[in-house]
Amino acid sequence: MGEYSVLIGGKAGEGINTAGLSIAALFSRLGYRTYMYFDYPSLIRGGHNFAIIRASARAIGAHRTPVDVLLAFDQNSIDNHRERIHSGTTVIYDASQVVEAEGYGLPLDTILNEEKAPRITGNSAMLGALARVAGIGREVLEDVLRESVPAKHLDANLRVAGRGYDGADRVFSVEPLGGPALPVLTGNEVTGLGLVHGGLESYVAYPMTPTSNVLHFLANHAEGLAIKVLHPENEISVILMALGLAYAGEKAAVGTSGGGFCLMTEGLSLAGMAEIPVTIVMGQRPGPSTGLPTYTSQADLHFVLNAGQGEFPRLVVAPGDLDETYAWSATALMLSWKYQVPSIVLTDKTLAEGAFSFDIDAVAPHPDQEPVLWDGTGEYRRYARTGGGVSPLAFPGREGAVVKANSYVHDEAGFTTEAVDETIRLREKMLEKGESLSRELAGYPVVRSYGERNAGATIVCWGSEKWACIEAAEKLGARVVQPLVLAPFPTRAFKEAMIGAGRVACVENNATGQLARLLRQHGFEPGRSVLKYDGRPFAVDELEARLAEVFS
Amino acid sequence: MTPTRPPGRPAGDLISPAQNTWCPGCGNFSIEHMMKSAIAELSEEEGIPLENFVIVGGIGCHGKLTDYLNVNSFYGIHGRSIPAATGICLANPDLKIICHVGDGDIYAEGLDHLIFAAKRNSDITVVVHDNRVYGLTTGQYTPTSPTGFKGRSTPGGITEHPINPLELMLAAGATHIARGYTKKVRHLKDLFKEAIMHRGFSFIDVLQICATYFNLTDYYNAHAYELAEGEVDTGRFESALGKIREWDYDREAPIALGTFYSVERPTYEEKFQALTAGRPDRRALVRKVIEERR
Numbered sequence: 001m002g003e004y005s006v007l008i009g010g011k012a013g014e015g016i017n018t019a020g021l022s023i024a025a026l027f028s029r030l031g032y033r034t035y036m037y038f039d040y041p042s043l044i045r046g047g048h049n050f051a052i053i054r055a056s057a058r059a060i061g062a063h064r065t066p067v068d069v070l071l072a073f074d075q076n077s078i079d080n081h082r083e084r085i086h087s088g089t090t091v092i093y094d095a096s097q098v099v100e101a102e103g104y105g106l107p108l109d110t111i112l113n114e115e116k117a118p119r120i121t122g123n124s125a126m127l128g129a130l131a132r133v134a135g136i137g138r139e140v141l142e143d144v145l146r147e148s149v150p151a152k153h154l155d156a157n158l159r160v161a162g163r164g165y166d167g168a169d170r171v172f173s174v175e176p177l178g179g180p181a182l183p184v185l186t187g188n189e190v191t192g193l194g195l196v197h198g199g200l201e202s203y204v205a206y207p208m209t210p211t212s213n214v215l216h217f218l219a220n221h222a223e224g225l226a227i228k229v230l231h232p233e234n235e236i237s238v239i240l241m242a243l244g245l246a247y248a249g250e251k252a253a254v255g256t257s258g259g260g261f262c263l264m265t266e267g268l269s270l271a272g273m274a275e276i277p278v279t280i281v282m283g284q285r286p287g288p289s290t291g292l293p294t295y296t297s298q299a300d301l302h303f304v305l306n307a308g309q310g311e312f313p314r315l316v317v318a319p320g321d322l323d324e325t326y327a328w329s330a331t332a333l334m335l336s337w338k339y340q341v342p343s344i345v346l347t348d349k350t351l352a353e354g355a356f357s358f359d360i361d362a363v364a365p366h367p368d369q370e371p372v373l374w375d376g377t378g379e380y381r382r383y384a385r386t387g388g389g390v391s392p393l394a395f396p397g398r399e400g401a402v403v404k405a406n407s408y409v410h411d412e413a414g415f416t417t418e419a420v421d422e423t424i425r426l427r428e429k430m431l432e433k434g435e436s437l438s439r440e441l442a443g444y445p446v447v448r449s450y451g452e453r454n455a456g457a458t459i460v461c462w463g464s465e466k467w468a469c470i471e472a473a474e475k476l477g478a479r480v481v482q483p484l485v486l487a488p489f490p491t492r493a494f495k496e497a498m499i500g501a502g503r504v505a506c507v508e509n510n511a512t513g514q515l516a517r518l519l520r521q522h523g524f525e526p527g528r529s530v531l532k533y534d535g536r537p538f539a540v541d542e543l544e545a546r547l548a549e550v551f552s
Numbered sequence: 553m554t555p556t557r558p559p560g561r562p563a564g565d566l567i568s569p570a571q572n573t574w575c576p577g578c579g580n581f582s583i584e585h586m587m588k589s590a591i592a593e594l595s596e597e598e599g600i601p602l603e604n605f606v607i608v609g610g611i612g613c614h615g616k617l618t619d620y621l622n623v624n625s626f627y628g629i630h631g632r633s634i635p636a637a638t639g640i641c642l643a644n645p646d647l648k649i650i651c652h653v654g655d656g657d658i659y660a661e662g663l664d665h666l667i668f669a670a671k672r673n674s675d676i677t678v679v680v681h682d683n684r685v686y687g688l689t690t691g692q693y694t695p696t697s698p699t700g701f702k703g704r705s706t707p708g709g710i711t712e713h714p715i716n717p718l719e720l721m722l723a724a725g726a727t728h729i730a731r732g733y734t735k736k737v738r739h740l741k742d743l744f745k746e747a748i749m750h751r752g753f754s755f756i757d758v759l760q761i762c763a764t765y766f767n768l769t770d771y772y773n774a775h776a777y778e779l780a781e782g783e784v785d786t787g788r789f790e791s792a793l794g795k796i797r798e799w800d801y802d803r804e805a806p807i808a809l810g811t812f813y814s815v816e817r818p819t820y821e822e823k824f825q826a827l828t829a830g831r832p833d834r835r836a837l838v839r840k841v842i843e844e845r846r
Contacts, residue, residue, distance in 0.1 A: 182846070227834075240632045240639065266629055397603055397604055400603070402623060403624045
């Protein structure tokens with residue numbers, strides 16, 4: 001087959017996410033590239049959670065509707081996914097819960113009783129049965145468990161996994177590919193690691209789906225990564241603390257979603273006026289307001305582009321996969337410091353909580369950038385007007401410098417002013433800084449494209465829809481153009497990428513076509529919008545069908 | 553307000569050349585000069601370099617102090633001085649960070665931050681310019697305005713009671729709590745010095761007269777008194793609470809000035825320092841974390 005899709009479903013609290021990651025690890029162990037989509041409602045126990053794990057010989061970053069194996073802990077996990085089951089689908093279910101199904105029924109209650117194993121080990125039974133169905137050796141299964149299960153629970157998990165393995169038959173054979181076993185990481189984890197690559201010293205956040213896991217991951221690795229991780233009282237405090245850290249010389253980033261970002265906008269404006277660097281990880285989910293808190297969306301593009309009062313330059317990047325997330329999180333932080341502007345790493349739930357095989361050696365890191373520091377000569381002026389609009393930085397505690405940061409309109413030394421000439425000079429300095437940033441970005445891969453230039457049809461997309469678009473484009477013989485930087489908008493690079501575009505479709509996870517609107521603002525015709533706004537990302541086959549209508 | 557001469561550095565010459573725009577008779581002048589003296593004296597007496605002082609301000613008349621003192625400053629936004637100050641302290645715990653805040657600024661917009669900084673025992677000093685009226689927005693009531701106060705937004709007089717910020721801070725976990733008065737300048741300066749040197753969260757509510765909108769000089773002069781040595785046991789919560797409740801910012805009562813509470817507790821910033829000590833190669837650490845996931 002060469003590629004496999006597995007769905008595992010059950011109630012919240014049964015460890016579906018962890019089980020999904022173990023399934024990804026199983027395929028990863030055999031040299032496959034994996035991608036996991038995790039779908040869950042906003043509740044702690046009950047309801048219906050599921051994960052779709054796809055494995056392929058090539059890099060992937062999207063799921064498909066049909067699955068080869070369906071692992072069901074309850075009847076919902078079968079009933080809710082009837083459209084995914086086809087003649088070749090193998091169903092494995094918990095015979096103690098599911099009343100109506102065809103396939104391998106594992107009597108989990110009996111198994112767990114007999115093995116005196118806790119409920120959560122039921123996942124290992126499913127994993128064992130999957131391994132058997134997929135023709136994966138018992139030793140590979142045990143290896144994966146040994147690496148993912150804590151030592152004190154290992155024996156019980158191995159026994160239960162063995163029972164699952166014995167409870168099914170081989171249906172197909174997943175051939176080992178001989179490639180390296182790549183680690184499986186989420187977008188949130190890689191965002192955190194990318195920030196550290198870029199020089200992060202402190203991460204500050206208030207919990208909010210879908211970026212809470214950046215906070216959790218970095219907090220768990222605070223010692224290992226030598227960073228401070230802080231969780232203050234609210235998002236207002238979060239961004240102000242980050243600005244305080246940066247004012248005093250420490251590189252800081254914050255993470256949130258739309259609702260928290262609303263609260264951060266006054267701090268964002270302060271960062272703009274006071275020229276204090278800060279990187280904001282903004283994981284989108286459907287709004288307005290609480291919206292669909294655990295689902296996905298690309299509806300905050302214009303919010304982040306325009307958030308805050310007044311006018312100031314900002315950097316907005318929207319990575320589409322782990323490689324881009326790693327490189328651009330680092331670069332956002334470094335350029336934020338070089339140009340003393342706020343930067344926003346715009347992700348969404350699909351990317352943030354999705355899990356992907358990650359090959360750090362395949363990441364082409366962007367150049368290192370250093371902030372411009374005061375050389376210590378003469379009198380220090382925090383907002384000195386130099387060529388390019390960037391003033392050298394000094395931090396409090398530095399002998400001979402009085403460092404005056406100011407949210408008011410200010411003169412070069414940082415003193416408040418309301419004078420006409422000073423106001424104009426300040427405004428122009430900030431604009432000049434934005435221009436310098438824009439020029440610098442011309443040397444970066446700010447717009448990426450895939451496929452042949454003479455394809456005659458082009459799919460424009462941004463962020464996490466990238467891989468669904470790449471696969472759909474291959475099927476349809478189209479090209480993909482993906483702007484990675486959305487502010488300052490890379491007009492020239494985008495124009496170049498769109499030469500000979502032919503028919504154009506603009507694929508987005510929102511209801512109004514926000515990228516299309518941005519493209520129009522910059523003088524481009526975005527073609528037909530292909531939109532999905534149910535809180536779920538496009539499945540590849542679903543997108544293929546939608547695009548076939550546009551391009552037919 | 554552009555300075556016409558370069559910032560001078562000698563101790564005692566800490567007033568910047570920025571043009572002062574406070575009203576004549578404003579209580580802020582006392583705070584400015586006593587803060588200047590406190591900084592200069594601490595620098596000389598304790599050997600703290602002047603470049604290690606940082607003033608953080610919000611928005612309101614008090615905020616202009618960030619311009620008027622020639623020390624490091626962060627002129628922030630309404631109500632948000634405290635999280636910024638906490639960030640500065642986290643980055644460099646050697647700094648002496650003094651938040652100058654207004655009563656509207658910090659007891660209304662910024663109250664959550666104030667409570668949490670006290671709860672955390674963040675090693676910062678908070679000086680509240682408590683004139684019990686919004687000055688720069690031309691005379692509206694604040695959280696410490698007395699019942700019946702008639703402001704521009706409440707012409708019929710407010711029916712709510714003022715908060716007692718000292719009581720609030722004691723409950724929140726502040727480790728150093730004091731009250732000063734802008735007409736008692738020498739006393740005020742000593743309170744500043746004591747608070748700045750306190751390791752942990754220090755809080756001073758400064759009764760400040762607003763010459764234009766709420767001049768309580770006669771009232772304060774008639775009621776305020778300096779706490780005598782031993783009048784309150786500053787190491788005991790109950791003793792402090794009793795004295796703090798003597799006046800509730802509303803009814804007629806003697807108004808005690810001085811330090812009500814002062815105890816030592818671990819600070820918020822301490823436990824974070826070890827994490828970023830040294831200059832580790834973080835990229836190697838990133839690799840290590842990824843390898844562990846293989």
